[in-house]
Amino acid sequence: MTVDLKLFELVDSKTRKVSFSPAVWRAKFALNYKKITYESVPLTFLEIPTVITAACPNVISPTVPTLQLEPGNGLPDSFAIAEYIEEQYPDRPLLFGKNxxxxxxxxxxxxxxxxxxxxxxxxxxxxxxxxxxxxxxxxxxxxxxxxxxxxxxxxxxxxxxxxxxxxxxxxxxxxxxxxxxxxxxxxxxxxxxxxxxxxxxxxxxxxxxxxxxxxxxxxxxxxxxxxxxxxxxxxx
Ligand SMILES: N[C@@H](CCC(=O)N[C@@H](CS)C(=O)NCC(=O)O)C(=O)O
Structure with missing residues (x-):
């Protein structure tokens, strides 16, 4: 199966293994709860501006999480990501309830x-x-x-x-x-x-x-x- 979604996340720069950002974890929890497949792209603090800007030129002030929806198009902000996937995947468990x-x-x-x-x-x-x-x-x-x-x-x-x-x-x-x-x-x-x-x-x-x-x-x-x-x- 091809994975189109990419999640830019933050890792420590010594081991590049520890994903510690609370904003990123909000998005990861939301995606995982809805069982949405995505590719994770680990970045250090200093890589955030260059890598996200190159991959998603539409993102003006790059922060993590940013979800790349398709090449060149990124959606930053954990809440915006949650709202987007709630709308795109209404048949999966709901993040925001029914009303x-x-x-x-x-x-x-x-x-x-x-x-x-x-x-x-x-x-x-x-x-x-x-x-x-x-x-x-x-x-x-x-x-x-x-x-x-x-x-x-x-x-x-x-x-x-x-x-x-x-x-x-x-x-x-x-x-x-x-x-x-x-x-x-x-x-x-x-x-x-x-x-x-x-x-x-x-x-x-x-x-x-x-x-x-x-x-x-x-x-x-x-x-x-x-x-x-x-x-x-x-x-x-
Ligand atoms: N409101 C945003 C906050 C995003 C944010 O500030 N992310 C931090 C990591 S928790 C970041 O990108 N920091 C980059 C930096 O400090 O240079 C969200 O919830 O997505």
């Missing part, structure tokens, strides 16, 4: 993850993400993150205990929502789960020990662990 209220709720949950869960994870993975890069990519990563955070390199990771506390507080609401043993919106997974699962993939692939402590063992029960185990069905 607009389910989609809206999941978008709301996405904002929650982005604003409350990502910041402490971003600080906790910072040093490990830096160590996963070769010299040139490490320089780029450091400079771009100093600029976006407004802080010098040695302060970006912040205080580990404070990060863990902040993460646990934000995760508390999610933990409550998962007490039924279902997915976020019920018996089937959806976009909300894949957004959360993608942030867990990011954390675990960069800082597995902190992920274990900060997510899997954050509460005195098996809820987060069981959720993480269920999620593995879509990790490939």
């Amino acid at each position: 607009i209220s389910e989609k809206n709720l999941q978008r709301f949950f996405e904002s929650y993850v982005q604003s409350k869960i990502h910041p402490p994870i971003r600080r906790m993975v910072y040093n490990d993400m830096y160590s996963m890069q070769d010299e040139k990519n490490a320089d780029y990563f450091r400079t771009s993150r100093e600029k976006s955070s407004g802080q010098p390199h040695h302060l970006i990771a912040g205080d580990r205990n404070q990060n863990l506390r902040e993460l646990k507080e934000s995760l508390g609401l999610v933990h409550t929502a998962l007490q039924s043993g279902d997915w976020i919106l019920g018996p089937q997974p959806g976009w909300a789960d894949f957004v959360l699962g993608a942030s867990f993939m990011w954390f675990n692939s960069c800082s597995p020990n902190d992920f274990k402590e900060g997510i899997l063992e954050a509460f005195d029960d098996q809820i987060m662990l069981n959720y993480w185990k269920k999620m593995q069905e879509y990790v490939y």
Whole structure:
């Protein structure tokens, strides 16, 4: 079978094997859930602008994920990719549910993850993400993150205990929502789960020990662990 779709994703520049971007994992979860075949194109930070621009000249500001739909035509942005495949493959399991209220709720949950869960994870993975890069990519990563955070390199990771506390507080609401043993919106997974699962993939692939402590063992029960185990069905 010919594979037309290509997914440009981000890998570490030392081994080129660790796919750690949360935005990419949102798209991968969505594609895998719908059992859509695609070819993966692993890129380092510094390769993103050149390779994506050459392959998909229509993409103005290249970021990952970008899904190449056909030669020369790329679709960037994880949410745009999810919407595109939902429309193109309506007979496959749905990401956004059957009605607009389910989609809206999941978008709301996405904002929650982005604003409350990502910041402490971003600080906790910072040093490990830096160590996963070769010299040139490490320089780029450091400079771009100093600029976006407004802080010098040695302060970006912040205080580990404070990060863990902040993460646990934000995760508390999610933990409550998962007490039924279902997915976020019920018996089937959806976009909300894949957004959360993608942030867990990011954390675990960069800082597995902190992920274990900060997510899997954050509460005195098996809820987060069981959720993480269920999620593995879509990790490939
Ligand atoms: N809104 C976008 C975010 C895309 C994005 O910022 N991707 C990051 C990786 S998580 C990226 O391409 N970074 C390139 C860089 O930092 O140079 C999405 O969800 O796809």
